Amino acid sequence: MARSFRIMLGQLNPVVGDIAGNIAKARKAFEAARAAEVDMLALPEMFVTGYNAQDLVRKPVFHQAAIAAIEALALECADGPALGIGAPALEGAAFHNAYYVLQGGHVSARVFKHHLPNETVFDERRIFDHGPMSGPYTVNGVRIGSPICEDAWHEDVCEMLQESGAEILLVPNGSPYYRGKHETRLNHMVARVVETGLPLVYLNMVGGQDDQVFDGGSFALNPHGALAHQLPVFEEELRVVSLQDSGEGWKIVQGEMAKLPDTWEQDYRCMVEALRDYLGKTGFKKVLLGLSGGVDSAIVATIAVDALGADNVRCVMLPSEYTSQASLDDAKDIAIRLGCRYEAVPITAGREAVTATLAPLFEGRAPDVTEENIQSRLRGLLLMAMSNKFGEMLLTTGNKSEVAVGYATIYGDMAGGYNPIKDLYKTRVFEQCRWRNANHRAWMQGPQGAVIPTAIIDKPPSAELRPDQKDEDSLPPYEVLDDILERLVDKDQSVAECVEAGHDRATVKRIEHLIYISEYKRFQAAPGTRLTQHAFWLDRRYPIVNRWRDPG
Numbered sequence: 001m002a003r004s005f006r007i008m009l010g011q012l013n014p015v016v017g018d019i020a021g022n023i024a025k026a027r028k029a030f031e032a033a034r035a036a037e038v039d040m041l042a043l044p045e046m047f048v049t050g051y052n053a054q055d056l057v058r059k060p061v062f063h064q065a066a067i068a069a070i071e072a073l074a075l076e077c078a079d080g081p082a083l084g085i086g087a088p089a090l091e092g093a094a095f096h097n098a099y100y101v102l103q104g105g106h107v108s109a110r111v112f113k114h115h116l117p118n119e120t121v122f123d124e125r126r127i128f129d130h131g132p133m134s135g136p137y138t139v140n141g142v143r144i145g146s147p148i149c150e151d152a153w154h155e156d157v158c159e160m161l162q163e164s165g166a167e168i169l170l171v172p173n174g175s176p177y178y179r180g181k182h183e184t185r186l187n188h189m190v191a192r193v194v195e196t197g198l199p200l201v202y203l204n205m206v207g208g209q210d211d212q213v214f215d216g217g218s219f220a221l222n223p224h225g226a227l228a229h230q231l232p233v234f235e236e237e238l239r240v241v242s243l244q245d246s247g248e249g250w251k252i253v254q255g256e257m258a259k260l261p262d263t264w265e266q267d268y269r270c271m272v273e274a275l276r277d278y279l280g281k282t283g284f285k286k287v288l289l290g291l292s293g294g295v296d297s298a299i300v301a302t303i304a305v306d307a308l309g310a311d312n313v314r315c316v317m318l319p320s321e322y323t324s325q326a327s328l329d330d331a332k333d334i335a336i337r338l339g340c341r342y343e344a345v346p347i348t349a350g351r352e353a354v355t356a357t358l359a360p361l362f363e364g365r366a367p368d369v370t371e372e373n374i375q376s377r378l379r380g381l382l383l384m385a386m387s388n389k390f391g392e393m394l395l396t397t398g399n400k401s402e403v404a405v406g407y408a409t410i411y412g413d414m415a416g417g418y419n420p421i422k423d424l425y426k427t428r429v430f431e432q433c434r435w436r437n438a439n440h441r442a443w444m445q446g447p448q449g450a451v452i453p454t455a456i457i458d459k460p461p462s463a464e465l466r467p468d469q470k471d472e473d474s475l476p477p478y479e480v481l482d483d484i485l486e487r488l489v490d491k492d493q494s495v496a497e498c499v500e501a502g503h504d505r506a507t508v509k510r511i512e513h514l515i516y517i518s519e520y521k522r523f524q525a526a527p528g529t530r531l532t533q534h535a536f537w538l539d540r541r542y543p544i545v546n547r548w549r550d551p552g
Contacts, residue, residue, distance in 0.1 A: 406518030422528025
């Protein structure tokens, strides 16, 4: 006789530290699952605490509160489907990343994570103890194996589950986005179903947490690797996955297949969601930024409007005598196109006052980068004053190329609370602007059409801190710079490999030197959206004091 089993997937957005709020969200999903008469509701990895909670989860009073909340939830959800939910667990002296199965008013099973990732943004070996490989648990007569996230990237846990009688694999995840990661996940999971001959349901969370964004994109695979369900990326959704066994093993009934957007859309959506959740989860409702008339502040303003709505974005032009009329016009133009608040606050009087104050000390010394940095720091001072007065978070606007080589002023244009484009190289900034001008989606709160003026995208980049200044006065052309940076930073190549690729050795050595001497700036920089596996923060951790240079 044919058997059936139905799982509701909760692709949801928890908040780190908000145990009560996350439990309330789980309870609401449980009510939907009970109404749908499914056998099981599945929620993602570490859902109760939010993920990645880092060292917070080790604080005894915190993880004890999370464990107590799980036990209370089990009682509240006694009448209805089984509930799978991620949370920390104590087993004697060991501390685990665990997946709890709640049935009939109690915890019927706990699965402990075995493989603990310890690379890129993950430090799980610092936080958790390795769990033993445990067998499947039973829900309504069906044996389910739940390798937690990283455990499904290795063949041993899934093979053990299959050998010990698992009929279905349900994989709860807290897997953050990086460019191209969905294909990587899918390839690993296809390998697991081919090896085990079992259907696999992959559940991922959504939402921003500091620099990371969990992109969802949950899916279900049949035993030979055929995709049976595809959930959307970056969207919360409750999805019922139905399985049937006619005597030849479980198969997933074909379900809805969400279309996944291309890389440009996913990167842009990631920056929008990161900013929206960073603001929402920290309690801010509005932002402001310095709008220079350049491409970086233009795309940050656009991201902010798409994330928060034009009424919640303040753009401020802070001109000096070096600011061109074109920049003044372009800044006002984009603010009008976006529909956000625009103000001009000249810095000339302030700069003259600072110059006069320092004149006795600087007498006899020629003007240099010091005077340029004074302008930037005056802008930072004024923007931070507005941030304090109006309760609006200041956004910084430095792209990854500038962040890499220190082409930014600490306590000046680096001042602020968040940087949406921190992991976006300058050449990609230009293309991302063109993409946004040509595309509009329902999740964008900003207007349709070419919101970023073509003049901003096409003009030569300049900090406008001295007469006729251009970025290429100090840096190689961005096409050259970005290729060198991608090789040195993202691919960890040597100087010799960069030279073999066609770059001038002296230029490569200079860029390498700038990367290393700018480390102290990055330690003090605002967090920003992670788009790659080599973002500046948790992905790449270098010492500030460092005399080593590649001899190549």
